[in-house]
Amino acid sequence: MATVVQPHKRECPVCMNDFTTPKILPCGHLLCRECVISWMDSKSDAGCPLCTCPIVEHQGNLSQSSVGVVDALPTDSVMEAIVESAGMLIKDDICNACDDLTAEYICMECVEKMCPSCVKIHKKMVATRSHDVESVSTVTPERLAASRPALCADHGDKQAELFCPLHHLVFCALCFSEKHNECPNVRHLEDEMKSAENALGSLTEVLAKWENNLQQAIGNLTVRTQAANAVEEQNMALVDKTCDRLQKIVEECRKRLKKLIRDSIGKFKKSLCDVKSELDKRLGKVTSHKHLVTRATTVRPRPALIHAAQTLTDRVNSVDLSADLEVEPWVSPSPDIRKQCDDVGKAMRAELQWMELELADVEVSSLSNLSPLQHDVI
Numbered sequence: 065m066a067t068v069v070q071p072h073k074r075e076c077p078v079c080m081n082d083f084t085t086p087k088i089l090p091c092g093h094l095l096c097r098e099c100v101i102s103w104m105d106s107k108s109d110a111g112c113p114l115c116t117c118p119i120v121e122h123q124g125n126l127s128q129s130s131v132g133v134v135d136a137l138p139t140d141s142v143m144e145a146i147v148e149s150a151g152m153l154i155k156d157d158i159c160n161a162c163d164d165l166t167a168e169y170i171c172m173e174c175v176e177k178m179c180p181s182c183v184k185i186h187k188k189m190v191a192t193r194s195h196d197v198e199s200v201s202t203v204t205p206e207r208l209a210a211s212r213p214a215l216c217a218d219h220g221d222k223q224a225e226l227f228c229p230l231h232h233l234v235f236c237a238l239c240f241s242e243k244h245n246e247c248p249n250v251r252h253l254e255d256e257m258k259s260a261e262n263a264l265g266s267l268t269e270v271l272a273k274w275e276n277n278l279q280q281a282i283g284n285l286t287v288r289t290q291a292a293n294a295v296e297e298q299n300m301a302l303v304d305k306t307c308d309r310l311q312k313i314v315e316e317c318r319k320r321l322k323k324l325i326r327d328s329i330g331k332f333k334k335s336l337c338d339v340k341s342e343l344d345k346r347l348g349k350v351t352s353h354k355h356l357v358t359r360a361t362t363v364r365p366r367p368a369l370i371h372a373a374q375t376l377t378d379r380v381n382s383v384d385l386s387a388d389l390e391v392e393p394w395v396s397p398s399p400d401i402r403k404q405c406d407d408v409g410k411a412m413r414a415e416l417q418w419m420e421l422e423l424a425d426v427e428v429s430s431l432s433n434l435s436p437l438q439h440d441v442i
């Protein structure tokens with residue numbers, strides 16, 4: 065399986081140096097062993113400094129010392145190898161062969177840094193002429209880590225060929241016959257590498273499946289949030305529309321009720337006004353005749369007074385104040401108002417019922433069918 069090797073971040077987020085014994089926290093983040101210990105000692109309930117996830121997975125471990133907890137965390141041996149290779153590529157830039165000139169190249173098999181002249185010699189020698197020599201400036205720590213040979217745990221300069229699962233060591237053929245020939249299941253390093261690669265391949269599949277499921281579940285939640293927003297918007301608009309209509313009904317009702325009241329009182333007031341103006345006319349007649357009589361009494365011209373007495377008596381007697389004047393009784397608009405109110409109540413209830421029916425629901429579906437995660441790690 066060919067995978068693109070990307071440069072990995074080698075700096076510890078706590079000490080900002082390259083990792084030293086990188087420990088894998090339960091959240092998957094890495095910290096140096098010493099950094100986790102001092103981080104945990106500085107805060108009693110310290111979580112991961114990057115994501116705040118707990119460093120102690122099970123509450124039962126709380127009584128343990130920070131050193132105990134940290135040593136129980138797995139070490140990222142791949143990151144260790146990358147850091148080690150990175151160290152080789154930067155430190156000590158003097159040729160490993162002549163100890164004199166600047167090293168510009170590195171042999172990927174011997175892991176020796178060499179100056180250009182020593183590279184020429186390396187390329188001529190029978191034992192090393194097939195070695196892959198590269199420029200120090202272009203080799204990545206990842207590539208160097210991948211090409212470095214496995215060395216025997218006991219004889220540091222010999223190639224390891226075998227792996228003992230009991231002692232968890234790689235070693236040379238000599239060490240096998242001397243120390244591990246009684247050990248069960250000793251395998252060829254290449255076979256063990258294949259098994260490890262297969263196991264990692266299966267892990268990648270499982271994790272990719274989980275990742276996919278979680279992404280789908282998250283996508284699903286996003287879609288549902290959008291749907292909820294749409295329902296919210298739609299229902300808000302419906303409430304506005306209904307309330308606008310209710311307001312219109314109320315406004316029309318206000319106009320009609322006022323008209324009913326104005327019409328009925330207006331009719332009554334007109335009748336009062338008509339009777340009053342008739343009485344005003346009669347009062348005018350009486351008052352002007354009273355003036356004539358008063359003047360005749362005050363002036364007393366002889367014999368006009370005698371003549372006036374007769375005329376004015378006739379005249380006053382002829383004034384007819386007897387005609388009945390009646391104010392039309394007030395007709396209450398209450399029955400009309402009651403009917404109006406009934407109609408308005410019905411219309412408003414109908415609007416509200418229509419709104420209730422039209423209100424959209426948010427679709428409810430349970431979360432359980434969104435994340436069918438199975439814990440089937442090998």
Ligand SMILES: [Zn+2]
Nearest residue numbers: 076079096099
């Ligand atoms: Zn650190």
Ligand SMILES: [Zn+2]
Nearest residue numbers: 091093112115
């Ligand atoms: Zn974390």
Ligand SMILES: [Zn+2]
Nearest residue numbers: 159162179182
């Ligand atoms: Zn040299």
Ligand SMILES: [Zn+2]
Nearest residue numbers: 171174192195
């Ligand atoms: Zn070499």
Ligand SMILES: [Zn+2]
Nearest residue numbers: 216219236239
């Ligand atoms: Zn050995």
Ligand SMILES: [Zn+2]
Nearest residue numbers: 228231244247
């Ligand atoms: Zn062994």
